């Protein structure tokens with residue numbers, strides 16, 4: 016078993032400091048020691064994988080490396096009492112795909128503490144349609160609800176709406192009755208967003224106010240933001256009294272050009288979302304919601320399935336901000 020070969024994407028640094036991606040054979044003994052060896056059936060592409068695949072040292076310190084922060088598959092070996100060979104499981108985030116060989120390979124070896132049993136009512140492939148992006152959208156929604164932002168409170172703004180986090184936030188919020196307004200840089204994808212359940216689609220320009228006013232007219236009961244920068248700052252300044260803003264990404268900018276007035280004059284809550292270190296109890300609770308109450312029935316319209324060989328072009332696309340919905344990677348293709 017130890018010398019068994021499997022297919023994986025490997026990112027290598029060249030002597031002139033470039034990073035190249037190749038599909039090669041790895042052997043099981045190249046994987047780290049872990050409690051659970053998983054035969055990966057599906058993975059998915061997240062923005063962070065794009066960074067890992069292009070030598071971003073804030074994500075991955077050492078190369079050669081196999082990215083893939085998401086994996087869903089079947090337990091092949093386990094020294095943990097919690098998991099047995101044949102169990103269907105999901106692993107997302109923690110260190111998977113960052114400095115631990117990730118889901119862009121047909122096997123992963125991980126600590127048992129990272130492994131989530133596949134919820135009933137969800138297939139392995141469906142779980143990777145959601146992946147870290149969908150799970151993060153789910154974390155944002157659960158956190159907004161913990162801050163009393165229920166559907167009757169008013170409009171919810173979702174930024175980066177055609178992206179992985181954004182598209183799942185739009186669809187799941189709409190599914191449970193929220194009035195969703197989505198922000199996109201791709202106005203030609205308006206129909207896609209309306210089909211997901213958005214009630215209104217606005218441009219990034221409409222969602223950006225650079226007047227310098229500390230407060231704008233209060234419109235949003237809640238916000239799911241995956242872009243940061245001026246759009247997040249505008250959203251916070253446009254949030255209604257006692258509203259809440261879930262902040263999870265920085266594709267536009269890591270900066271947040273605001274002052275304290277929205278917080279001290281409107282009692283707005285800014286909620287930070289970190290899927291990587293999210294406690295297991297909250298993670299499992301969110302997966303249960305995704306598999307049941309929030310379950311989406313038309314996942315095909317927001318997912319695209321590719322092979323490991325086809326993944327290279329998708330990585331370039333996500334880094335260019337051109338991805339629409341989610342890319343599932345089928346490791347058996």
Ligand SMILES: NC(=O)c1ccc[n+]([C@@H]2O[C@H](COP(=O)([O-])OP(=O)(O)OC[C@H]3O[C@@H](n4cnc5c(N)ncnc54)[C@H](OP(=O)(O)O)[C@@H]3O)[C@@H](O)[C@H]2O)c1
Pocket residue numbers: 060061062063147148151174175176177178179180181198199200201219241242246262263264265266267288289290291333334336337338339340
């Ligand atoms: N905190 C966490 O735990 C966590 C977990 C997952 C992801 N994230 C972060 O969340 C962000 C989104 O991840 P993702 O997987 O959804 O990525 P994605 O699929 O690439 O989606 C990002 C979307 O943001 C919009 N966008 C791109 N460039 C932009 C710009 N310059 N200004 C404004 N909007 C822009 C685009 O949508 P439109 O064209 O529709 O505007 C794009 O599709 C990333 O920063 C990622 O690292 C964080």
